[in-house]
Amino acid sequence: HGGDWNPDQWLETPEIIDEDFRLMDLAHCNTFSVGIFSWGKLEVQEGVYDFAWLDDIMDRAAANGKKIFLATPTAARPSWLATKYPETADMNAQGVRKHYDSRQNCCYSSEVLRTKAAAIDRALAQRYAKHPALAGWHINNEFSNVCYCPKCRAAYHEFLKRRYGTLEELNRQYWCGFWSHCFTDWNQVEPRDYAVNLAKLDWKRFITWLNCDFFQMEIQAVRTFSNAPVTTNQMGLWGEMNYWEVAKHCDFIADDCYPTWFPGITEEVAADFCKLHDMHYTMQDKPLLMMESCPGIPQYKKYMRMRRPNEFQREMLMALGHGADGTMYFQWRKNRGNLEQFHGAVVGHDGTSQARMFQTVADYGSHLDNLAETVDARRHQEVALVLDWEARWALSYADGYSGNEGKKTDQTINAHYRALWKHNVDIAVINQEQDFSRYKMVVAPMLFMLQPDTSEKMERYVENGGVLVLTYLSAYTDESTRAFFGGFPGGPRLRRLFGIWNEDIDGLAVEDVQSFTWNGKTWPVHEFAEYLHAEGADVLATFEHDFYAGFPALTCHNVGKGKAYYIGARTELDFLCEFYGSLLLDAGIQPVLAALPDCVHASRRLGKDAEYFYLLNFSDESVVVPLPFPMEDIWNGTPGMLSEVVLPPAGSTVLAHRF
Numbered sequence: 117h118g119g120d121w122n123p124d125q126w127l128e129t130p131e132i133i134d135e136d137f138r139l140m141d142l143a144h145c146n147t148f149s150v151g152i153f154s155w156g157k158l159e160v161q162e163g164v165y166d167f168a169w170l171d172d173i174m175d176r177a178a179a180n181g182k183k184i185f186l187a188t189p190t191a192a193r194p195s196w197l198a199t200k201y202p203e204t205a206d207m208n209a210q211g212v213r214k215h216y217d218s219r220q221n222c223c224y225s226s227e228v229l230r231t232k233a234a235a236i237d238r239a240l241a242q243r244y245a246k247h248p249a250l251a252g253w254h255i256n257n258e259f260s261n262v263c264y265c266p267k268c269r270a271a272y273h274e275f276l277k278r279r280y281g282t283l284e285e286l287n288r289q290y291w292c293g294f295w296s297h298c299f300t301d302w303n304q305v306e307p308r309d310y311a312v313n314l315a316k317l318d319w320k321r322f323i324t325w326l327n328c329d330f331f332q333m334e335i336q337a338v339r340t341f342s343n344a345p346v347t348t349n350q351m352g353l354w355g356e357m358n359y360w361e362v363a364k365h366c367d368f369i370a371d372d373c374y375p376t377w378f379p380g381i382t383e384e385v386a387a388d389f390c391k392l393h394d395m396h397y398t399m400q401d402k403p404l405l406m407m408e409s410c411p412g413i414p415q416y417k418k419y420m421r422m423r424r425p426n427e428f429q430r431e432m433l434m435a436l437g438h439g440a441d442g443t444m445y446f447q448w449r450k451n452r453g454n455l456e457q458f459h460g461a462v463v464g465h466d467g468t469s470q471a472r473m474f475q476t477v478a479d480y481g482s483h484l485d486n487l488a489e490t491v492d493a494r495r496h497q498e499v500a501l502v503l504d505w506e507a508r509w510a511l512s513y514a515d516g517y518s519g520n521e522g523k524k525t526d527q528t529i530n531a532h533y534r535a536l537w538k539h540n541v542d543i544a545v546i547n548q549e550q551d552f553s554r555y556k557m558v559v560a561p562m563l564f565m566l567q568p569d570t571s572e573k574m575e576r577y578v579e580n581g582g583v584l585v586l587t588y589l590s591a592y593t594d595e596s597t598r599a600f601f602g603g604f605p606g607g608p609r610l611r612r613l614f615g616i617w618n619e620d621i622d623g624l625a626v627e628d629v630q631s632f633t634w635n636g637k638t639w640p641v642h643e644f645a646e647y648l649h650a651e652g653a654d655v656l657a658t659f660e661h662d663f664y665a666g667f668p669a670l671t672c673h674n675v676g677k678g679k680a681y682y683i684g685a686r687t688e689l690d691f692l693c694e695f696y697g698s699l700l701l702d703a704g705i706q707p708v709l710a711a712l713p714d715c716v717h718a719s720r721r722l723g724k725d726a727e728y729f730y731l732l733n734f735s736d737e738s739v740v741v742p743l744p745f746p747m748e749d750i751w752n753g754t755p756g757m758l759s760e761v762v763l764p765p766a767g768s769t770v771l772a773h774r775f
Contacts, residue, residue: 117481118147118182119445119462120408123173124157125452133173135467136449137180142469143462144481148177148448149407151240152187152257153219156194159236167243174249183251185347185407186244188334190233191257192219197232204229206263209308213265220260224330225267233330237337245342252345254407255334258372259327259348262356264308268326273302275322289596290314313513313597320509324358331365349407352392353526358505360547363399371396372408372446373435376417377427383734386717387534390438395503395545397439403492406435408446412460412473420458426766428476430732433751433768437719437730441491445477486750487770490728493721497544498705501533502560504547510565510597517589518623522643525562528587528686532561535692539700540707540718552577552584556703559696563590565597571609578613579676583703586614587683588621588646605682614680615653615673621646622664632657632669632685635698639691645669646684653682670695713739716763729771733763747771 118140126132140146150173151158160166177184193204198216204226207213214221222229244250280286283299292298295311306312307319335346345367350359352372363369375389396404411428413420432443447456449463462477469475508525517523536543536559544555548567552558558577563570563586571591578584591605600607604618611617622645624630630641634657647664653671673680681699708720708729715735721728729747733739739762746757751770761769 117443117484118145119149119411119448120152121148121150121448122153122451123150124154124169126449127157127169132449132467136463137176137182139463139469139474140180140182143474143478144484145448145462145477146181147183147185147251147442147444149185149187149254149444151189152254153189153192154187155189155192155236156196158189158240159194161196162200162232165236165239167239170244174244174247178247178249182249184249185252185254186240186250187254188233188237188240188256188338190237190334193222193229197229201226201228201232203265204232206261207265207268209264211264220258222261223263223265223268224261224326225263225265225271230330230333234333234337237334238340241338241341245344250342250344252347252367253335253338253342254370255331255338255346255348257349258351259331259362260351260354260356261327261330262323269307270303271326272307272319272322273305275325276302276305276318279318279321289598291598313510316513317506317509317597320356320358321506323356324361327357328361328365331362335365347405347407350396353503353508360399360505360549366400368402369396369399369404370407371404373406374408374410374414374417375431376414376419376421377424377431378419378421383715384530384534386434386732386734387537388530390434390537390717390719391501391503391530391533391543391545393435393438393440394497394501394543397495398497398500398544398546398550402494403439403441405442405444406440407444409435409443410460411445411462411477412464413458415456415459423473423476424766426733426764426768428473429480430734430766430768432480433730433770434717434719434732436487436490436770437721437732439495439721483751486753489726489750489772490721490723490770493723493728495542495720496722497542498556498703499536499541499700500544500546500550500552500555500558501529501536502548502558502563503529503545504563504565506567506595507548507563507565510593511562511589513597514564514593517621518643522623523562523589524643525564528562531689532559532587532692532696535689535696536700537717538693538714539697540709540712541700541705542708542720548573552582553580555582556705557583557585557699559585560590561585561587563587565593565595566591566606567595571606571613574680575609575613575675578678578680581677583679583681583699585681585683585699586610588618588644588685611651613673613675614671614682615651615675616668616671616682616684617649617651618684619647619649622662629661630685631660633660634670634691635694637694639687641669641685641687644686648682648684653680659685710744712741715739716741726772726774729773730768731761731763731771732768733766736765738762738764738767743771745773747773 347366347370349370450461451457602608648668653673655668657670709718
């Protein structure tokens, strides 16, 4: 429990640092990330280090029982480095070298930058490897560099050589006959060519690789002297990097989460961020750390809306319930100036412990000892949702389908997750590389692009008893963005698995009317409806309007011991909730707690001697929650066994059921 702390910004006012240590105890905070943007204060001139202030902070942290995630300060170059070595700056897509500004503004192909970064990293590791305050290494911060300079473009072409081996193979994969794109030299491949989908996708793959390569370089520099755990903080579904690749190099997952609890969208936002927590837990199948959240008001949001009572605690328990073993904040103390000076913090510009936000954090922190027994408690997920970075990118580059705003890829993925989430089942969020066989049900919405072994994996999964759900705009292309030959979904293999042929897709105008009837109800269809033919599948519902009235809209194909479902249209959330409720029941997947009020979400973690239930009220009214068996309220320390709990508006708690 703690946050990003920047004592180097307060060196001229040491009394502020003294006060910070006092306030940390009052807020029940024990762990801090330090040094994230401190390169200029650590290497004051080229090769001239000043560790005196950091020595003092580390020593005082140890003396005060605090732990430090020590950052490598490479997310922001010092001005002396930027001025002396302008080639370390990144270049934009128009070929203009950027001036010195902001952060994450450098070229990761620059030998100078790599040399200087490795040097400061090794110096820090050598000095603090054995320090009692060291908890681990926070490498860089929010990796996000994109650079189009000649060195990066040359590295991109080397990346292509490693991926394809020969120009002949690249031309084959790139479908080079289109618009005379027959490449006779690697350097001719242009990631900014809007007509070549695979070049753009490979650029994303390359940017991920380059950032990961820089990440690995920094890890190796630190590992020269220190074996403490390493991580870097991820940023949800940020578009430039595939975080599944970043996760492979982390000792534990750290993420940044900044939800907005605006009126009318609370449940939607909650489901979206639970999805991210579930993904970060699933990446390593073990607890994560929420390294950044906002204890107050994020300054970049549309509305800087103050926290309402109980919202903060509910947000923190939401993270813990979905797999976090710690909650930290950006930031501990508000800056006095510059871009993030009004971003929420534990300690405000008033500098006191009397502010409402400080007292809210302190109250939350005072309860955390009650959850000590839950540390390292695991999750048991029987349902998986496929969220694949490269498939999302591939669909975004596919011209047509109403443009990216009309595709609504992420919104659709969120809707399918939310429909499962509303049934209070624990969900894994996976990509195509993961093992499907661990789960009773796998849901793959808009999985536009398939990796080479995905079709076989799906087939084997269903044959062995799995329940697989695929939707419209899925299995259209292979990993090289080439359309499958032999019909959709996925060519002959997946056509056989799902027992359908998707001949075409209808992009519905606002004025178009389409629907189908299932489970005794008529469900409206919006934006997309596929022109499907049954080829062995059972037709569960048919379209009711236009020339394809009577054609399949929803199908199920029994294959081996399992079932392959196909949803051929975009529906509203209500249908997805009822449909997945039926599938969960049929698959024998039980909610973590049954018969909860609609406004209450529950998640579960499993310890050695107990299971822990995290209850969250997403309404503005108090709600009585009946319990299916007696439990302890360990969050509030309520004595005795309870048969029900009362959650206040936006309230939350943690219950324990002993084995």
